Amino acid sequence: MKNLTSRSIEDEAALRSALAEAEILTTLLVTTHLSGDTSLLEKAAPHIDGAWDYMQSLPDELRAEIIDRLVQTLQHLDVTGDFPPREPPRALMQEMMTLATGQEVPEEYQPLVVEELGLAETDTRRLQWRTRPSEQRLEDHKVLVIGAGLSGICAAVRLQEAGIPYEIVEKNDDIGGTWLENDYPDCGVDTANHIYSYSFKPKADWSRYFSKRDEILNYILETVRDYGIRDHIRFGVEVESMAWDEASARWQSRLRHRDGRTSLHDSRFVITAVGILNRPAYPDIAGLDDFRGAKFHTAEWDHEVELAGKRVAMIGTGASGMQAGPAIAGKVRHLSIFQRSPHWAGYNPLYHKTVSEGQMWALANVPLFAEWQRFLMFWASSDGFHSTLKMDPDWPQPDISLNRENHAMREMLVNYIKEQLNGDEELIRKCVPSYPPYGKRMLRDNNWYKTVLRGNVDLIDTAISRVVPEGVETSDGVTHAADVLILATGFNATRVLWPLEVAGRGERQLSDQWAGEDPRAYLGIAAPNFPNLFMTLGPNTGLAHGGSAIFHIECQVKYILQAMRETIERDQASVEVRQDVHDRYNDRVDEACKNMVWSHPGVNSWYKNDKNRVTITSPWRLVDYWALTRRFDPAEYTFTPRKSPEQSQLVSAERSSSDD
Known part of the structure; x- marks a missing residue:
């Protein structure tokens, strides 16, 4: 924080010029955090109607006072070095979040916000070993990641930080997933970029609030370059099928290469990062x-x-x-x-707006500015609408x-x-x-x-x-x-993982377990009978009320790595979600979805399958899903010990005999 403070006040005129253009709500939050004084926040509160900066109407004199206070605070801190903690005291943080958004932000969001903004002393989404495994044991738990889009790159970063060996296979010739494949005119994101980005790699110089495809793709490529991931990726390779080998407790994946060759890939774990908007849907129209x-x-x-x-x-x-x-x-x-x-289709004044030079300067140079900007974007696009999407049985106009x-x-x-x-x-x-x-x-x-x-x-x-x-x-x-x-007919979203063929324990087919278009998974991540297989953006994890898909991806990847840690540190061969845990969770999902707008009888959408069950969207608030995936619970899973080489050979011989 010291370096940023010194840099920001090197030229007071430049600082003031930037803050004059920068978003005032973010400036207000930074001022309050650094000073610990809520008086300006309290004075501004009556003029704030929401977390988007265009939802404030602060008088010019109050704006000037906030900017003056921040400049003075930065100068004071640079001299004294008496910096406040990155994570504010709970009472202060609660007041900041509530007054700066014009809404009551429940206290349960505090730990989520601390994690999302990176306010803790350490990155709590980064895996921490309790007992560091040997390199030999880590090598025995190699991971295959399917897909080099946003999910796959997130998984790669976290696996690399943990020292778990991995390889990514990508069917395309380059990185980016849906942002590589979709390049139609004006293709862009409809989530604000300051939250449609990894928490571990914030970007201060987004040119727009809602960026277009090329800028998003470049961001993904920058992440790959900065973390040295490209060497772990095999391009032009598609996973056709996967089979669980009981003898070795490993996945055998059949790969098809661009030149038509096929090969087998052996891994302890598999993470699917194929997304849901990756297989174009063609209309069934005669002629x-x-x-x-x-x-x-x-x-x-x-x-x-x-x-x-x-x-x-x-x-x-x-x-x-x-x-x-x-x-x-x-x-x-x-x-x-x-x-x-x-x-x-709703209107947002920022949708076509470019980010001002002053705003970008503040994001890059003013301490905590990028963090509090991320909070405001997060809350503006978060759970505020969730309660409005629940059906009131007594509402007189239900159609x-x-x-x-x-x-x-x-x-x-x-x-x-x-x-x-x-x-x-x-x-x-x-x-x-005609629908809600x-x-x-x-x-x-x-x-x-x-x-x-x-x-x-x-x-x-x-x-x-x-x-x-x-x-x-x-x-x-x-x-x-x-x-x-x-x-412009969308994607085969309800056919999760299609056309990948997956055979689990006892050669059980995942497509049979899911009865075609009825996919289910615990937390959208794990399915019984398919050990050591983890999904990102799996069933019922799509966000339709708000938030960023990247938030869900990061929650899932954190949980998946905790599951791997438990397996590796215990020196186990496999980890598999219990059937009863899986079933109870999916009963809860179905019950929750029944009361949400996506189940409305007047709605026909790709959120629902051919049985009219919601399979794509998550019924949970962001804070609910964050809490569900925050800590991996070993009691919800079954672990299988590793077999000795002699046992593995015996099982292999028995399987060969039965095959004959």
């Missing part, structure tokens, strides 16, 4: 192959196809369509957008909303849509969903409503009957001519 023009999925965008002056048909109005559509509407001759059902707060949100969104569409009744009918807010993925308005108002854009909600060589035919008999067909 799709008959289209005579160019045709591609948004996840496989063909940049060789020139769209300028062309008639383009785009099927789908979800996240990809809502980003790509506005990006191409201005260059095409005509854009026909085919919509099955509308999505809710369109869930409760009083959810209905107020609906009215706000409807008013916004009407305003954006200039009162066009036909477009309003097409764009206002958050029933499907809540999207950010990427100038979507202004796009459908354009003279060269048609929003068509008549059902598609078939694709014909010259375009798309709808059920009313109209053929919509097109030169290019774009499929």
